[in-house]
Amino acid sequence: MTMKCDKCKHNAIIFQKYSGMHLCKKHFIEDVERKIKLTIRKHYTVKRNETIVVGLSGGKDSSTTLYILDKIFGKRPDIKIVGVSIDEGIEGYRPNTIQSAKELTDRLGIELIVRSFKDEYDTTMDDIAPQKREKGACSYCGVLRKSLLNKIALELGASKLAIGHNLDDEAQTILLNHLKGDVSRMVRLAPPKELEGLVLRMKPLRNIPEKEVALYAYLNDLPLGFGGCPYAHEAMRKEIRVMLNEFEVRHPGTKYALLSGFDKMSGILGKEFPQVGLSKCSICGQACTEDICQACKLLGRDQ
Numbered sequence: 001m002t003m004k005c006d007k008c009k010h011n012a013i014i015f016q017k018y019s020g021m022h023l024c025k026k027h028f029i030e031d032v033e034r035k036i037k038l039t040i041r042k043h044y045t046v047k048r049n050e051t052i053v054v055g056l057s058g059g060k061d062s063s064t065t066l067y068i069l070d071k072i073f074g075k076r077p078d079i080k081i082v083g084v085s086i087d088e089g090i091e092g093y094r095p096n097t098i099q100s101a102k103e104l105t106d107r108l109g110i111e112l113i114v115r116s117f118k119d120e121y122d123t124t125m126d127d128i129a130p131q132k133r134e135k136g137a138c139s140y141c142g143v144l145r146k147s148l149l150n151k152i153a154l155e156l157g158a159s160k161l162a163i164g165h166n167l168d169d170e171a172q173t174i175l176l177n178h179l180k181g182d183v184s185r186m187v188r189l190a191p192p193k194e195l196e197g198l199v200l201r202m203k204p205l206r207n208i209p210e211k212e213v214a215l216y217a218y219l220n221d222l223p224l225g226f227g228g229c230p231y232a233h234e235a236m237r238k239e240i241r242v243m244l245n246e247f248e249v250r251h252p253g254t255k256y257a258l259l260s261g262f263d264k265m266s267g268i269l270g271k272e273f274p275q276v277g278l279s280k281c282s283i284c285g286q287a288c289t290e291d292i293c294q295a296c297k298l299l300g301r302d303q
C-alpha cells in the first residue's frame with residue numbers, strides 16, 4: 001500500500017523518520033525550501049545590494065545550493081548571483097562536472113566563472129596527488145580551492161560565498177572534530193562573523209540531510225554528480241559517515257541533534273575563543289592568521 005502525504009491526499013514520496021512525516025512531492029519540496037529560508041534568516045541574513053558567489057562543483061549539493069538561492073533571490077534586481085567553478089586539474093573527473101555546472105548556469109541564466117589551479121598556482125591535482133598519498137590529497141586540494149574561491153569572491157566584490165555542505169557533511173565534521181579534540185577547528189566551523197579580507201561563507205543546506213538533497217536535485221532535474229574524484233581519500237571521515245548513518249537508522253534525528261547541540265555550544269565557544277582579526281599573507285596578500293597563508297606554505301612559496 002502506498003502511504004499518503006501527511007499534509008494532503010497525494011501519494012507520499014518520502015518518509016522522514018526523524019520527523020515522523022510522510023510527504024508528497026509538492027510538500028517535500030516546500031519542506032526543504034522552508035528549512036533553507038530559515039537557515040539563511042537565522043545565520044546568513046542577506047541584505048540589499050549583495051553579490052553572492054556560489055562555489056559550483058557540478059555535483060548535487062552545490063547545484064541545489066545555486067538553484068535554491070536563485071529561486072529565493074533571483075528575482076531581486078539588487079541581488080547578484082554568480083557561479084564559480086574551480087578546475088583543480090583532475091582528468092577524467094573535473095571536466096564532466098564543469099560541463100554540468102555550465103549546463104545548469106545556462107539553464108538558470110546565471111554567469112559562470114571557471115578558474116584553474118594551473119593558471120593560478122601553475123600546478124594541478126594530477127601533478128600533486130601522486131606525491132601526497134600519506135597526508136591525503138584532499139587537505140591540500142581543499143586549502144588551495146578555498147583560497148582561490150575567496151580570492152575570486154573578493155575580486156567580484158561579493159559579500160557571501162555559498163557552498164553546498166549539507167547536514168551530513170556538517171554532522172560528520174562536528175563529530176570528527178570532537179573525536180580529534182580539535183577545538184580551534186570547532187570555533188572556525190561555527191556560523192561565521194564578518195572578517196576583513198574573508199568573504200562570509202554561507203551554507204544554506206546545513207539543515208538538509210544528504211538523502212533529501214539528492215531527492216530534491218533529482219526532482220528538479222539538477223546534476224547529481226559523476227562518480228567520485230579518484231583522489232578522494234579521507235579515511236576517518238568515511239568511518240564516521242558509516243557510523244553516523246547506522247546511528248541515524250537506529251536513532252532518527254541524531255544528525256540534527258549533533259548540529260543543534262553544536263549551534264548552542266558555538267556561542268559559548270566564540271566567547272572563550274574570540275576570532276582574531278586577520279592580517280595579510282606577506283606573499284600573496286590573502287587574509288590569514290599568520291604571516292604566510294596556508295596555501296602559500298603548501299605551494300612551497302615560502303622556501
Ligand code: SF4
Binds near residue numbers: 125229230232233
Ligand atoms: S575529493 Fe579531494 S582531491 Fe578530489 S576534488 Fe575533492 S578535495 Fe580535491
Ligand SMILES: [Zn+2]
Binds near residue numbers: 007008023
Ligand atoms: Zn502533500
Ligand SMILES: [Zn+2]
Binds near residue numbers: 281282285293294295
Ligand atoms: Zn599566501
